[in-house]
Amino acid sequence: MNWTNYHTHTFYCDGECNLKDHVRQAIENQMLAVGFSSHAPVPFQSDWHIKQEDVKAYLQEIKHLKTVYPQVQIYTGLEIDFIPDVIGPGDFKAYNLDVVVGSVHYIGQYADGEYFCMDFTAEELAHGLREVYANDVQAMIRTYYERVQMMVQQDPPDIIGHLDLIKKLNKGNRFFDETQTWYKEIVKETVEVISNSNCIVEINTRGFYQGKTEEFYPSKWILELCFAKNIPVTISSDAHHFAELENNFGEAAELLLSIGYQEVQVYLDDKWGDAKFSSKGLQLS
Numbered sequence: 001m002n003w004t005n006y007h008t009h010t011f012y013c014d015g016e017c018n019l020k021d022h023v024r025q026a027i028e029n030q031m032l033a034v035g036f037s038s039h040a041p042v043p044f045q046s047d048w049h050i051k052q053e054d055v056k057a058y059l060q061e062i063k064h065l066k067t068v069y070p071q072v073q074i075y076t077g078l079e080i081d082f083i084p085d086v087i088g089p090g091d092f093k094a095y096n097l098d099v100v101v102g103s104v105h106y107i108g109q110y111a112d113g114e115y116f117c118m119d120f121t122a123e124e125l126a127h128g129l130r131e132v133y134a135n136d137v138q139a140m141i142r143t144y145y146e147r148v149q150m151m152v153q154q155d156p157p158d159i160i161g162h163l164d165l166i167k168k169l170n171k172g173n174r175f176f177d178e179t180q181t182w183y184k185e186i187v188k189e190t191v192e193v194i195s196n197s198n199c200i201v202e203i204n205t206r207g208f209y210q211g212k213t214e215e216f217y218p219s220k221w222i223l224e225l226c227f228a229k230n231i232p233v234t235i236s237s238d239a240h241h242f243a244e245l246e247n248n249f250g251e252a253a254e255l256l257l258s259i260g261y262q263e264v265q266v267y268l269d270d271k272w273g274d275a276k277f278s279s280k281g282l283q284l285s
């Protein structure tokens with residue numbers, strides 16, 4: 001349907017298809033726009049970020065696709081990690097990206113200097129929690145949200161990636177309970193900070209369709225807080241394969257409508273704007 005999605009990954013990073021595959025699928029789906037957001041290079045060893053030496057080819061290939069497939073709007077972008085004093089969206093200004101997704105995946109460092117990523121497995125999260133946070137769950141989660149706040153205040157992206165990613169590996173409340181007051185407070189504080197920025201919050205369907213989370217990122221109660229603070233939203237699937245380009249968009253739209261949202265943010269004709277929507281797609285005037 002005529003959706004847009006600016007959060008996608010390919011073989012350039014940890015995705016499982018080519019740029020062209022996403023574009024062809026987007027055309028088949030009759031989407032209005034597709035944007036690419038490879039994990040931006042980081043200044044340390046990683047097997048899931050695009051390599052610095054490949055960025056040029058990545059951007060050139062996107063540029064080329066724009067000329068080959070005029071049926072759909074195609075945009076450059078990166079999903080840029082925010083690590084205080086190490087890396088952030090501002091480090092990629094020179095690339096003049098169309099759409100910048102900013103995400104926190106790292107929440108500290110091990111004694112040997114290795115960065116603690118909280119996005120892999122529950123076992124690795126438990127390991128980092130023990131080694132980096134001496135099993136203090138609240139301290140770990142506070143750090144996550146404090147980093148999101150720092151990013152929004154100091155180095156804001158266009159889109160805040162998967163706002164409550166910290167719940168990804170929390171199946172069965174293994175690490176924490178989202179309904180507890182301390183958790184709600186830090187989330188509320190974060191939403192307040194976002195409301196004082198121009199950042200867009202994405203409703204990201206990936207954790208849900210991967211079967212990892214019971215709700216989308218972020219959870220409904222967080223989207224309700226966002227709505228109350230007039231924070232704009234966009235729908236994305238964080239697609240790592242072209243078959244995932246519109247996963248659960250209808251449900252995401254229904255959820256947003258049920259909360260009261262009447263518009264989502266779309267990047268079309270090289271600029272951000274509002275679009276009305278239903279569970280069947282965008283309704284552009």
Ligand SMILES: [Zn+2]
Nearest residue numbers: 079103161162
């Ligand atoms: Zn991410």
Ligand SMILES: [Zn+2]
Nearest residue numbers: 007009079238
């Ligand atoms: Zn992503």
